[in-house]
Amino acid sequence: MPELFVAFSYKDILFLLQAALVTIAMCAMAFSCGMPVALVIGLIRTARRFPALRWVGWTYVEIFRGTPLLMQIFIAFFGLSILGLELPRFVAVSIPLILYTGAYMGEIVRAGVEAVPRGQWEAGSSLGMSYRQLMGYVVAPVAVRIMIPPSVGFLVQLVKGTSLAYVVGYVELTRAGYIISQSTYATMLVFTLVGVIYFGINYPLSLASQRLEARLKRHA
Amino acid sequence: MLKLEDVHKWFGSLHVLKGISMTVSRGEVVVVIGRSGSGKSTILRCINGLEPIQQGRIMVDGEVVDAHSRHVRKIREEVGFVFQSFNLFPYYTALDNVSLALKIVKKMPPAEARSIAEEMLARVGLSDKLDAYPDRLSGGQQQRVAIARALAMNPKLMLFDEVTSALDPELVGEVLKVMQDLAEAGMTMVVVTHEMGFARHVADRVLFIHEGQIAEEGPTEQIFTMPQNENLRTFIQSIL
Numbered sequence: 115m116p117e118l119f120v121a122f123s124y125k126d127i128l129f130l131l132q133a134a135l136v137t138i139a140m141c142a143m144a145f146s147c148g149m150p151v152a153l154v155i156g157l158i159r160t161a162r163r164f165p166a167l168r169w170v171g172w173t174y175v176e177i178f179r180g181t182p183l184l185m186q187i188f189i190a191f192f193g194l195s196i197l198g199l200e201l202p203r204f205v206a207v208s209i210p211l212i213l214y215t216g217a218y219m220g221e222i223v224r225a226g227v228e229a230v231p232r233g234q235w236e237a238g239s240s241l242g243m244s245y246r247q248l249m250g251y252v253v254a255p256v257a258v259r260i261m262i263p264p265s266v267g268f269l270v271q272l273v274k275g276t277s278l279a280y281v282v283g284y285v286e287l288t289r290a291g292y293i294i295s296q297s298t299y300a301t302m303l304v305f306t307l308v309g310v311i312y313f314g315i316n317y318p319l320s321l322a323s324q325r326l327e328a329r330l331k332r333h334a
Numbered sequence: 335m336l337k338l339e340d341v342h343k344w345f346g347s348l349h350v351l352k353g354i355s356m357t358v359s360r361g362e363v364v365v366v367i368g369r370s371g372s373g374k375s376t377i378l379r380c381i382n383g384l385e386p387i388q389q390g391r392i393m394v395d396g397e398v399v400d401a402h403s404r405h406v407r408k409i410r411e412e413v414g415f416v417f418q419s420f421n422l423f424p425y426y427t428a429l430d431n432v433s434l435a436l437k438i439v440k441k442m443p444p445a446e447a448r449s450i451a452e453e454m455l456a457r458v459g460l461s462d463k464l465d466a467y468p469d470r471l472s473g474g475q476q477q478r479v480a481i482a483r484a485l486a487m488n489p490k491l492m493l494f495d496e497v498t499s500a501l502d503p504e505l506v507g508e509v510l511k512v513m514q515d516l517a518e519a520g521m522t523m524v525v526v527t528h529e530m531g532f533a534r535h536v537a538d539r540v541l542f543i544h545e546g547q548i549a550e551e552g553p554t555e556q557i558f559t560m561p562q563n564e565n566l567r568t569f570i571q572s573i574l
Binding site for chain 1: 382408415419424469480484
């Protein structure tokens with residue numbers, strides 16, 4: 115057995131960890147840029163008085179949820195270059211991840227807002243609050259708490275989803291594992307390590323969300 | 335102060351208010367009674383624009399209530415509404431529940447909003463619960479916070495929508511007491527309730543709603559001692 119790992123060195127581990135940082139950066143990018151999209155989508159999906167807007171939001175969500183992320187990455191990556199847009203790889207890969215986040219988190223935002231009891235809206239409006247004030251001061255404090263568990267669920271899914279960027283040759287954690295396994299032939303070891311690193315990213319997320327949930331649950 | 339002229343309201347094809355006309359003068363306490371589903375709560379919800387009306391006109395202090403206009407927010411600032419299910423904001427303390435709208439709607443400085451909120455909570459007997467969250471308060475206390483929250487806006491008119499119906503029997507009294515004090519202080523009030531004792535003691539006038547119409551109205555004593563309408567008679571018998 116040992117001779118199989120001969121070529122595997124600490125440098126490879128460093129390479130993997132570096133690639134893990136890329137994965138984290140992609141997630142951070144997708145999540146921070148995807149959240150504003152999600153807010154817009156989620157809020158227009160709850161806009162009772164604007165059916166046309168609601169339809170736009172619905173279409174967006176259905177398209178991005180109804181097609182594989184892998185396909186979205188392909189289309190964004192190669193489609194953009196066919197259109198003559200030569201974007202840095204990181205950006206080209208981030209765009210589909212952002213839109214994907216927008217769709218899933220948009221649904222979470224919508225569900226959170228709709229789960230806020232009607233009476234809360236009515237209490238706020240009867241005090242003369244505007245839509246913005248209602249959303250910000252009355253609905254959000256309740257909705258955000260409802261949104262935490264599904265959001266973390268999505269975030270974990272997103273971390274794993276970024277591995278699909280390997281298909282366009284972008285070197286994130288999974289691609290890095292592939293590269294090392296090609297040169298060292300220590301496939302099992304390398305991908306076990308890759309798995310451990312993914313787990314190492316996701317598990318603290320789950321723990322943090324549990325804590326946050328418990329803290330925010332007070333007074334519910 | 336408050337005037338309804340031939341108000342009609344449909345929920346889809348269901349005609350719930352069939353031409354309600356009524357006036358309430360400043361300082362008057364009007365109690366609205368009637369069976370469940372008669373439309374009495376809907377009247378209150380239309381008065382502050384929570385429900386739009388399809389026909390007729392509602393005026394509060396000379397201003398037309400249009401549920402779809404922005405102006406309705408101005409009217410709501412002047413019309414306090416207390417709900418059956420309290421509807422306190424769960425993640426705000428009693429004090430913050432009362433002061434929130436003062437700060438964000440009335441744009442008051444925090445210190446001023448706080449002192450008004452303290453004063454209002456004292457008025458409903460909850461000076462010792464300023465920092466309590468709603469989940470730590472009894473139903474009666476929550477409803478009193480809700481009353482304080484509405485009062486803090488310094489409304490010209492207060493609407494009470496079956497505010498004791500969700501309470502345990504032993505907690506009803508403390509809420510009614512607050513409402514009675516308010517009535518004695520000269521507040522204009524429209525109260526939908528099943529508490530006939532309260533109606534008899536506090537109301538200046540009683541309206542009996544039956545199937546979306548005002549079937550009978552008159553001074554409190556007259557309604558209870560000499561009901562004319564057949565439906566009102568059976569209603570009063572069934573309740574007393």
